Amino acid sequence: MRGLILSLATYPWRFALWLVEGWNTFWHTPADPIVLGLIRVCTGLMVLYTHAVWGLALKDFLGPYGWVSPELAHSVSGGQYAYSFWNIVPDAWMWPVFALTMIVFTAFTVGFCTRISAILSFIAILSYVLRVPEALFGLDKLEVILVFYLAIGDSGKALSVDRLLRRRRQGPAWTPSAGANLGIRLIQVHMCMIYFFAGISKLRGPAWWTGNAMWLALANSEYRTIDVDWLAWHPWMLNSLCHLTIAWELSFCVLIWHRMWRPLVLLTSVFLHAGIGECLGLWTFSLIMLIGCMSFLPPEPIRVILAPIERMFLGSHEAADAGEPARASAHKDGAHKDGAHKGGAARRRS
Numbered sequence: 001m002r003g004l005i006l007s008l009a010t011y012p013w014r015f016a017l018w019l020v021e022g023w024n025t026f027w028h029t030p031a032d033p034i035v036l037g038l039i040r041v042c043t044g045l046m047v048l049y050t051h052a053v054w055g056l057a058l059k060d061f062l063g064p065y066g067w068v069s070p071e072l073a074h075s076v077s078g079g080q081y082a083y084s085f086w087n088i089v090p091d092a093w094m095w096p097v098f099a100l101t102m103i104v105f106t107a108f109t110v111g112f113c114t115r116i117s118a119i120l121s122f123i124a125i126l127s128y129v130l131r132v133p134e135a136l137f138g139l140d141k142l143e144v145i146l147v148f149y150l151a152i153g154d155s156g157k158a159l160s161v162d163r164l165l166r167r168r169r170q171g172p173a174w175t176p177s178a179g180a181n182l183g184i185r186l187i188q189v190h191m192c193m194i195y196f197f198a199g200i201s202k203l204r205g206p207a208w209w210t211g212n213a214m215w216l217a218l219a220n221s222e223y224r225t226i227d228v229d230w231l232a233w234h235p236w237m238l239n240s241l242c243h244l245t246i247a248w249e250l251s252f253c254v255l256i257w258h259r260m261w262r263p264l265v266l267l268t269s270v271f272l273h274a275g276i277g278e279c280l281g282l283w284t285f286s287l288i289m290l291i292g293c294m295s296f297l298p299p300e301p302i303r304v305i306l307a308p309i310e311r312m313f314l315g316s317h318e319a320a321d322a323g324e325p326a327r328a329s330a331h332k333d334g335a336h337k338d339g340a341h342k343g344g345a346a347r348r349r350s
Helices: 002-028 034-062 070-076 091-110 114-131 138-152 161-170 178-202 206-210 213-218 229-233 235-255 262-280 283-296 299-305 307-314 316-322 324-349
Strands: none
Touching: 002 178, 034 091, 034 114, 034 138, 034 178, 034 283, 034 299, 070 114, 091 114, 114 138, 138 178, 138 283, 178 235, 178 283, 206 213, 213 229, 213 235, 213 262, 229 235, 235 262, 262 283, 299 307
């Protein structure tokens, strides 16, 4: 009885310690920076591509006398403070400023002065989208989100020029980084929120309850790129796709954290976004969503796949040294488990 009372009395303290330990483990455990580095490269390439498109009609989009004047953009934003340096760029300086932003995006992509170039890229992307709010879509929002978290995390510690320069001072071997884990976790949590609220918002419309939403999207001639009118004769397929989409989006934030479910959830995301890109022509949006989903990939296979690239830039000997900490950690964990197994067997024999 005394032990039960003592256990109940100390439970709040033990529960608080468990929460703190779990919080620190989730956010601050050092992790391999290779995943965050790969996300930075892919995000940077998308940023370069999408902003190069702005340059096809730069003055029409962003000029003081373009399609959307600064006054109209301010009115559309509801009078809220939305700063864009394009509002103060003179017409004669537009192309030099555009070239400067592309240089910043390139530095961010290759990982040169990554922290600084990431922050500058974040400011530049915001200035583009806030100057023309009518052109703000999901692709632009995802770019802003990813670049923001890549600026917070140690995204320049792998697959970067910074890494090549740093190896002369710190040696070739990579080291796990708590900052890399923080960046990965922020992206993971945000992706869970995006899919969950996407599913919740769909349930507010009657078309998703009746199963007609998928057909309304695929039959929209403004977006569709392939003829899927034959699906009209198979409504059960459209209804199934509609309800499976809702189920997947609502369950993503739960199932993705389970190791056995994670491959299936990620594979489903590939098919889902590939279907959106192929059927609706929204390939850039689909790719940026898949880049966000890359945050759930394990680092080990990525290092194996990218080993030839590391050997190309680091040399075969240094690239082998770069993987040594992972092998040492795995060996240590294996030895620890083996020791625990032998200790348990000894106790059972005694």
